[in-house]
Amino acid sequence: MKVGCTAWAFTSPGYAAPYEDAIDTVAKIGFKGIELIVFSEQDLREYYTEGRIRDLRHRYRSHGLTLSEVAVYDALAGDLASLVPERKTRSLGFFEQAAKIAHELGTDIINMVSAWPRELTGPVPYVPHAIYLDARGQEKFNPKLSLQIDPAFDWAAIWSNFADSVAQCAEIAQQHGLRLALEGHTHVIVSHTDSFLRLFDQVPHPALGMNFDTGWQFMQREYVPVSIRKVGAKIFHVHTKDSDGLLSYSLPAGQGIIDWDDVVESLHSVGYDGFLSFELGRYRDPVRWLDRGRRYLEGVLSEHGYLS
Secondary structure (H helix, E strand, O other): OEEEEEHHHHOOOOOOOOOHHHHHHHHHHOOOEEEEEEOOHHHHHHHOOHHHHHHHHHHHHHOOOEEEEEEEOHHHHHHHHOOOHHHHHHHHHHHHHHHHHHHHHOOOEEEEEOOOOOOEEOOOOOHHHOOOOOOOOOOOOOOOOOOEEOOOOOHHHHHHHHHHHHHHHHHHHHHOOOEEEEEOOOOOOOOOHHHHHHHHHHOOOOOEEEEEEHHHHHOOOOOHHHHHHHHHHHEEEEEEOEOOOOOOOOEOOOOOOOOHHHHHHHHHHOOOOOEEEEOOOOOOOHHHHHHHHHHHHHHHHHHHOOOO
């Protein structure tokens, strides 16, 4: 197993391009892999041009990095959960454009977070972040955690529709030489390991697997080593975040209570030999904390004989 890092750990604001400097920083710290993201329609139109894709590919390879995966942000993929056919079709088109970009950039994995039901809204635009009473970006709050459920909410229709979207995305991914790694967050349609396994029973596509995010699974009260063994060989990629099990704080490995010895043993037991990628953002001093996390996790892997 190798340790990697997301480009957006070093971008400001948020996930926004450009990513050239981030690639240089990830390599300088000593990571072996990097993730890029297709964040917006503007990225599709203006950033990921043919020339820029060629330059980005040359840049990360010149550092000896592997592009472990390319992510597609909710602004593009979110309407895969829409019951409005035109919106869903538009999102499928965005996903196909992103898949083409991912292939040309040189990865074999495309990632997206499961969408949340479009009939569910909260006090902040990104509904999975509505896990605090005083949610980030919210001016005032209630003493109760409150989400708004549209009266038209129909779970059976929502599930069936999104399963169809995922099946189409898996097929698109395969046609571009990619595997689709679906990621679970709170409040989304496929939020945790059991819901992913239910989805896979319905959509047993060979190109469909999971991007296993330790922080988001742990805060949903999953014991991470057991969850890893549940999903098994369908884990295509791993995001590493530490936590106290209450919230996903985006802590570096070693700063919370996750037992990383058991995590890497479980990953090894299911045959996983890919990247453990740090997805940590908005740090005041990201180089310090990401380097500390990298050293810690590489130390754990080395002790178990799994560092490659």
